[in-house]
Amino acid sequence: MRRQTQNAHGAIGFFAAVTDLVAAVRQAEAEHWGELRTISPIPLPEVNALLDPRPSPVRRFTLAGGFLGFLIGWALTIGSAEHYPIIVGGKPLLSLTPFGVVVYVCTILFGALFTIVGMLLNARLPKIQVGRGCDPRLTGNRFGLQVICSPADFPRIERMLLELGAEEVKYAEV
Amino acid sequence: MSAETQPGPVSLNYVRIDRDLVRTLQPARGLYYGVLAALLAVAGWGAYAWSVQLRRGLGIAGINWPVGWACYITLFVYWVGIAHSGTLISAVLFLFRVRWRAPIYRTAEAVTVFAVLTAGLFPLIHLGRTWVAYWLMPYPQMGGLLPNFRSPLIWDVFAVSTYLAVSAIFFFTGMVPDLAIVRDRSIGWRQKFYGFLAQGWQGTNRQWHHYAAAYVFLAGLATPLVISVHSIVSWDFAMSVLPGWHTAIFPPYFVAGAIHSGLAMVMLIVIPMRRIFRLHAFLTAEHLASMAKMMILTGLLLGYAYCVEFFMAWYSDNPYERDLFFYRAFGDYAWALWLLVACNVLAPALFFFRRVRYGVPWLVAISLFVNIGMFYERFVIIVTSLGRSYDPYSWGLYAPRWPEISILFGSVAWFFLLFLLFAKMFPVVSMWEIKEQMPLPKKEAAQA
Numbered sequence: 001m002r003r004q005t006q007n008a009h010g011a012i013g014f015f016a017a018v019t020d021l022v023a024a025v026r027q028a029e030a031e032h033w034g035e036l037r038t039i040s041p042i043p044l045p046e047v048n049a050l051l052d053p054r055p056s057p058v059r060r061f062t063l064a065g066g067f068l069g070f071l072i073g074w075a076l077t078i079g080s081a082e083h084y085p086i087i088v089g090g091k092p093l094l095s096l097t098p099f100g101v102v103v104y105v106c107t108i109l110f111g112a113l114f115t116i117v118g119m120l121l122n123a124r125l126p127k128i129q130v131g132r133g134c135d136p137r138l139t140g141n142r143f144g145l146q147v148i149c150s151p152a153d154f155p156r157i158e159r160m161l162l163e164l165g166a167e168e169v170k171y172a173e174v
Numbered sequence: 175m176s177a178e179t180q181p182g183p184v185s186l187n188y189v190r191i192d193r194d195l196v197r198t199l200q201p202a203r204g205l206y207y208g209v210l211a212a213l214l215a216v217a218g219w220g221a222y223a224w225s226v227q228l229r230r231g232l233g234i235a236g237i238n239w240p241v242g243w244a245c246y247i248t249l250f251v252y253w254v255g256i257a258h259s260g261t262l263i264s265a266v267l268f269l270f271r272v273r274w275r276a277p278i279y280r281t282a283e284a285v286t287v288f289a290v291l292t293a294g295l296f297p298l299i300h301l302g303r304t305w306v307a308y309w310l311m312p313y314p315q316m317g318g319l320l321p322n323f324r325s326p327l328i329w330d331v332f333a334v335s336t337y338l339a340v341s342a343i344f345f346f347t348g349m350v351p352d353l354a355i356v357r358d359r360s361i362g363w364r365q366k367f368y369g370f371l372a373q374g375w376q377g378t379n380r381q382w383h384h385y386a387a388a389y390v391f392l393a394g395l396a397t398p399l400v401i402s403v404h405s406i407v408s409w410d411f412a413m414s415v416l417p418g419w420h421t422a423i424f425p426p427y428f429v430a431g432a433i434h435s436g437l438a439m440v441m442l443i444v445i446p447m448r449r450i451f452r453l454h455a456f457l458t459a460e461h462l463a464s465m466a467k468m469m470i471l472t473g474l475l476l477g478y479a480y481c482v483e484f485f486m487a488w489y490s491d492n493p494y495e496r497d498l499f500f501y502r503a504f505g506d507y508a509w510a511l512w513l514l515v516a517c518n519v520l521a522p523a524l525f526f527f528r529r530v531r532y533g534v535p536w537l538v539a540i541s542l543f544v545n546i547g548m549f550y551e552r553f554v555i556i557v558t559s560l561g562r563s564y565d566p567y568s569w570g571l572y573a574p575r576w577p578e579i580s581i582l583f584g585s586v587a588w589f590f591l592l593f594l595l596f597a598k599m600f601p602v603v604s605m606w607e608i609k610e611q612m613p614l615p616k617k618e619a620a621q622a
Contacts, residue, residue: 127374
């Protein structure tokens, strides 16, 4: 995963059309403008394919959580039966088939909990401070491309973004 | 077909989606508070009935030997069933990329979470000594007593708790990008409130990347729960060696019934919500008709299950089974059986007619019938089997008394109360998923 600085300052170009944004991302990538990030009201798989083509590591969290839940399920059921050994309903003390129901449920529960933890950690959420460049248009009907840069580089990046179809460019923190 | 229910072209754009759906969160008018107060009063009466039962004991309810499981367990199964359509619509239809799910799933998920919360009350109410409910949980205690994991009742505790946890996670996760939209269009304490809930969501490519992955995995994990939770609930009955209960058909039969009643409840909520919030552009007649088509399927599955139950009782040559099913059809509760068949199988079959599928009054009436029918289905299963088991000496009848009736209506009011609060605090339709389904914005259109 390419490193993304949290709440970094840079030039944000506002695009009305996704095609323009994708073209801008492609060119900025090819010409190594700097660290890039997009801000959009919907997920854009074509942008992710350019900026971060590797699959999300969230899947490993899901797998780890499911596996842990599987183990916890067996430990809980077998441990309880061993700790309080009383035969009920003529079933053996270690009745693995009925225990499997609890194991199955625990697998799903921990899989889901770890998935959400994985998402929060990887997406760096929750964020205490939302960047000041968090423009309402970017959760509405505009698509943003931020190029992390210093104030000195801003005029150059601004010109290039406007040439690529940005409606407006501003220097802000996201 | 009325003009209102005609499926027609929808002219949505990103700005209109935000405007129309954020508008639903504006401060309510007097009627809203009037309905809220009425629901609070009914729920409060139910709570009072429960408090009387806690003080005076379960003896004041109609529950008695031999019908020890009656109205409360019927309501528990009913509410868990109601919860199922939410996960079906939000998770299963998401994995199958069904497009008509997008405007409905938020409401369906809310129905799931609130229905499970309501269902969870009933084992506590039925327990009588509610203050010892924590004995169901595995925890270290001095007596060394631990839950018996061979009992389907303990499976149920785990299954329903997990269902609540996973549904709530899925529900809230799906809402985060929308909460950010509301945050960005609010001021004052509302901005702080939605900002807190949105957790700093900005919609960066990094956030969307991991969010999309997590959403798929959560949907994948929630999908087996649609099948397993009500299967496990059905094992509360099917694992007992009791006529009418001890049958392998119960898990699929219960799952089909759960989805049937859940869809009917979602329909009952979505239709007035669409009218009150003027969401006709989002929730079209096509969406309602699609749910009606699903109810045809679940209704047919239930009809098949009812027939198979009777066939197996006859074909088994087991006198106890035969007697029980004869009793169900012609005994003291025969009216309930025929009512449930009419409500659950015959009424939804009317959806075969296009005119009925696209007629809002029909949709409301049939959904209401299905909800009544599904309550009685569980009532008949529970009460007739317990009241008519092997030994004629142990036969008996059951009739609910005022605490059960009060708690029944109280639970309905509690459920709608939760939903009413939700509808004024959170977007009832997923904004980002509606946007995602639209063609990507072109420059000229966006500027216009």
